[in-house]
Structures are given as C-alpha cells and as structure tokens.
Amino acid sequence: MSGSGHHRNGELQARVNVLLALAEERGIVDREEIDRRIELLGSSVSPLNGALMVVRAWNDDAYRERLLDDAGAAAAELGVSGGGYSSDIRLHAVANTPEVHNVVVCTLCSCYPLAWLGPPPAWYKSEAYRSRVVRDPRGVLAEFGTTLPDATEVRVWDASAEARYMVVPMAPAGAADLSEDQQLDLVTRDCLIGVAVP
Amino acid sequence: MRETERSGARPAVGVGDRVRVRVLNPPGHNRAPSYVRGRTGVVVRAVGDGRFPDEAAAVGADARREESWTVAFAGTELWGPDAGPNDRVHVDLFETYLERA
Numbered sequence: 470m471s472g473s474g475h476h477r478n479g480e481l482q483a484r485v486n487v488l489l490a491l492a493e494e495r496g497i498v499d500r501e502e503i504d505r506r507i508e509l510l511g512s513s514v515s516p517l518n519g520a521l522m523v524v525r526a527w528n529d530d531a532y533r534e535r536l537l538d539d540a541g542a543a544a545a546e547l548g549v550s551g552g553g554y555s556s557d558i559r560l561h562a563v564a565n566t567p568e569v570h571n572v573v574v575c576t577l578c579s580c581y582p583l584a585w586l587g588p589p590p591a592w593y594k595s596e597a598y599r600s601r602v603v604r605d606p607r608g609v610l611a612e613f614g615t616t617l618p619d620a621t622e623v624r625v626w627d628a629s630a631e632a633r634y635m636v637v638p639m640a641p642a643g644a645a646d647l648s649e650d651q652q653l654d655l656v657t658r659d660c661l662i663g664v665a666v667p
Numbered sequence: 668m669r670e671t672e673r674s675g676a677r678p679a680v681g682v683g684d685r686v687r688v689r690v691l692n693p694p695g696h697n698r699a700p701s702y703v704r705g706r707t708g709v710v711v712r713a714v715g716d717g718r719f720p721d722e723a724a725a726v727g728a729d730a731r732r733e734e735s736w737t738v739a740f741a742g743t744e745l746w747g748p749d750a751g752p753n754d755r756v757h758v759d760l761f762e763t764y765l766e767r768a
Binding site: 557559561576577603604605606607619620621622623624625626627628629630631632 | 714735754755
C-alpha cells in the first residue's frame with residue numbers, strides 16, 4: 470500500500486512552499502513558530518505515547534475504562550498532552566475485542582491523532598488506503614498481513630469531524646508474562662491505526 | 668453556506684437514533700463524505716461540538732459551533748450486497764448534515 474501519490478505529493482509540496490512564502494512575506498505566519506511546531510512534533514510525540522497508553526490499559530482495568538471514556542484525559546495522566554491542537558480536537562480510543570476489530574482512516578484528508586502519536590505513516594495519506602479501507606476493510610487488512618475471522622465485526626472509523634481515533638489492540642496470549650518494555654515493543658504504530666495486531 | 672440552505676425541519680439527534688445523511692452539495696468546503704450522502708445509519712456516539720466546517724472554511728474562528736455525531740453504517744448500506752456482511756463504517760457528521768430516518 471505504499472508508493473501511491475508521490476507525483477501528486479511533489480506538486481502539493483511545491484504549492485505549500487509557494488503559499489508559505491507568500492504568507493510569510495505578508496506577515497500572516499511566523500517561520501520560527503512553524504519551525505518550533507515541527508520540532509515539537511518531531512521530538513516529543515511518537516507512537517510510543519500510544520503504546521504506553523495501551524500497555525497501561527492491558528495491565529490496569531481501571532485505566533482501561535478511563536481510556537475508553539476520555540482518551541485525552543487518560544493520555545494526560547501519562548504526561549501526554551496533545552498540545553498544539555485546538556481544544557475542539559478530541560482523542561477517542563476504540564478497543565478491539567474477540568468480536569470487534571477497529572481500523573482508522575480519514576477519507577476526506579489525513580486526520581490523525583498527530584499531536585498525541587506523531588505524524589502518520591505515508592500510506593495512511595495515500596488515496597489507495599483512504600478509498601479502499603472503507604469499501605473493503607478486510608481486503609486491505611489482509612494486505613497488511615492481518616487476517617480476521619469472518620464472524621469478527623470490522624469497524625472502520627472515518628475521522629471526518631473533530632475526533633481523532635486510536636485503536637486499543639488486545640493483548641496477545643502470553644503478554645502478561647512479559648516485562649512492560651517487552652509489551653511496549655508489541656504495540657506498533659500500525660497496531661494503533663488498526664491495520665496490525667500485536 | 669447561506670441560511671436558506673440549512674433551514675427546514677432539522678430536529679436534534681441523539682445516540683440510538685436512525686438518521687439519514689442529507690444530500691447537500693454546497694459550494695465551498697464540506698465535511699460530509701460523499702459516500703454517505705443519502706445513506707441511513709445509527710447514531711452511536713456524541714463527538715462534541717466544534718466550529719461548523721462549511722462556515723469555518725470561509726470565516727475561520729467566527730463560524731458558529733455545532734454538535735457532531737458518530738453514525739454507524741452497515742457496509743451493505745454503503746456498498747451494496749458485495750460488502751462484507753460484518754463491516755461497519757463509522758463516520759463523524761455535523762448535525763446540519765443529518766436528518767432523522
């Protein structure tokens with residue numbers, strides 16, 4: 470699912486550069502502020518934040534309840550602020566169960582819980598992923614190596630308004646015997662999007 | 668979006684309600700994906716309020732605030748009989764885009 474849209478991304482980058490230069494020239498944006506935000510996203514937020522939340526939920530039922538009730542507050546408990554978004558943007562966690570598997574997309578653009586989990590992978594923004602995962606989620610998941618039983622309900626979450634979604638995968642068999650660091654290694658960015666399972 | 672285009676009976680919706688996505692094609696920005704317009708689903712969650720994007724795209728922070736809701740659609744409702752029978756697509760939609768079904 471990678472490689473699509475490179476040409477168009479190049480065109481987009483050129484347009485962004487022109488717009489940015491014009492906005493800067495007219496005093497609408499401040500280059501230092503933009504650099505500061507890029508720095509913040511590059512250094513202090515990463516999928517590890519999501520892994521910390523998931524692993525805590527695996528090991529602490531009360532935290533799991535709080536995470537599913539108000540993920541933004543549950544993130545803040547672990548020192549993950551989600552700062553940099555307006556307060557209108559809220560994080561919501563959806564949990565996989567033996568009966569339900571969740572997967573996240575933004576069909577209209579590329580909405581992603583970036584302020585909590587860092588930037589999305591390139592394929593998440595591709596037209597192929599965005600158009601296909603709503604139409605044939607099982608087929609797309611299979612291409613990622615994730616095959617689900619026919620009886621499993623697949624819930625696709627299309628983030629088209631103010632919510633940003635993360636998936637809470639199930640702990641795999643034997644996870645309870647692992648150290649917390651080993652558990653963290655199981656929860657990849659793809660698991661938090663729902664295209665993979667630990 | 669002009670006032671007249673969103674007038675008419677638009678009761679507030681709630682979790683558990685069956686709703687249909689209104690077929691609206693206003694000029695300018697819109698956050699109702701075309702693949703759910705005219706389709707029927709069930710409200711499963713209150714997302715909370717935010718600036719109505721059709722207006723926010725034009726006037727920014729002065730746009731009115733509006734509730735949005737997560738609506739669950741059966742895959743077959745969206746894609747017909749070839750869709751996975753256990754597929755559900757959940758889409759967050761502002762109240763203006765919805766009507767009771």
